[in-house]
Amino acid sequence: DAGVIQSPRHEVTEMGQEVTLRCKPISGHNSLFWYRQTMMRGLELLIYFNNNVPIDDSGMPEDRFSAKMPNASFSTLKIQPSEPRDSAVYFCASSPTGTRFGEQFFGPGTRLTVL
Amino acid sequence: AQSVTQPDIHITVSEGASLELRCNYSYGATPYLFWYVQSPGQGLQLLLKYFSGDTLVQGIKGFEAEFKRSQSSFNLRKPSVHWSDAAEYFCAVDFTNAGKSTFGDGTTLTVKP
Secondary structure: OOOOEEEOOEEEEOOOOOEEEEEEOOOOOOEEEEEEEEOOOEEEEEEEEEOOEEEEOOOOOOOOEEEEEEEOOEEEEEEOOOOHHHOEEEEEEEEOOHHHOOOOEEOOOEEEEEO | OOOEEOOOOEEEEEOOOOEEEOOEEOOOOOOEEEEEEEOOOOOEEEEEEEOOOOOEEEOHHHOEEEEEHHHOEEEEEEOOOOHHHOEEEEEEEEOOOOOOOEEOOOEEEEEEO
C-alpha cells in the first residue's frame, strides 16, 4: 500500500486566499484525522471522521476552516480566507479497525506558508 | 480533564547509552497507549502500542515500553541508542478506547556521538 497520501506537500499563498489540502487515506481504513503542527502549539487534532462522517470537530480553530470527506478514499481541509497564523504543517492520518485498531498512519504532511 | 504529559521537552544522550522517555496520563481506567516517532520533515510513525495483557511491550527499532497502572505511566526505553534515533517522540493515549488519541507535547531526542 502507498500509505496516506497528502497533496500538495508544500503550499505558499498570500493572506486572504483560499487553501485546499487533500488527503487520500489507506484503503480499508475507516477513520481519518486532520492535525495541525506548529512549534508553539505542538500537534493539534482539528477534526476526525469515522466512516466518512465527522465525529469531532471541536479542534477546528474557527469558521474559516472546513473539512469534508465525500467518500472513503478522499478528504479535504479548506481554509478560507487564509491568514499568516495558519502557517503550519498539516497532517492527515488514517486508522483501521480490527487488530490494528487505534493505530494511526500518518501522511507526510503539507507545509503551509501564508504570507 | 484527560491529559497526556511528557515531562521532558528535550533529552540528550550519548550514542550507545540507554534511554528512557517518560509519559504520564490522567485517567482511572486502562486506556490504549501508543508511542510514535517523528523524524525531521516526516509524519509520525508508530513505535509500539499497549491495549491489554503483558505490561511490557516490544516495538520496532529496538524500543520497548512498560505500562504501570499504579503510576499512570507508559515510559519508553531503549538499552542502546543509535545516532539514527535522534527524532521527536510522542506519547499518545486513547482514553475512551474509541480510536481517537490525545497526544503529548513530544520529547526531542538528541544523540551525541
